[in-house]
Amino acid sequence: MALRRTFRVTLALLPLLTAAACVSQTKAGNQAAASATDLTAPQPRTATYKCADGGTMTIENLGTSVRVLGPDGVSQDLPASPANQNSRFGEAHDAIVIDGRDALVMKGGKTPLTCTR
Incomplete structure (x- = not known):
């Protein structure tokens, strides 16, 4: 019985964990893009x-x-x-x-x- 409950909880939480992983990667990607932007700042006069x-x-x-x-x-x-x-x-x-x-x-x-x- 406990195994069946664990399986159901795992199935219910799987989409939430997947979504959380995607959000973390997106934030990391945005931080990397911001760092690249610093390097490619507009040319000075x-x-x-x-x-x-x-x-x-x-x-x-x-x-x-x-x-x-x-x-x-x-x-x-x-x-x-x-x-x-x-x-x-x-x-x-x-x-x-x-x-x-x-x-x-x-x-x-x-x-x-x-x-x-």
Whole structure:
């Protein structure tokens, strides 16, 4: 008799335990997403990046475009591409993709370069 009662109680509690486990995982997932958001915070107005080749560059975020000041002192403006983006900029054969603290710099005819702020 006790075994039958234990079985019924287990069957009744199983959906509740399953739901509780799902809620716990969802909260943990949201906390992980919040941590990732901290790492991918919007780029500051002006940021200096150190590149894998040992050089540095400064990127000034102008909203719909960026101004890139390379290690050679040459400044280049790149519009958002497509126009509604705030992380991809480029024209012709040059482009920059900003992802959190990293920037991938692509220049025509050269190997892409990773830079970190």
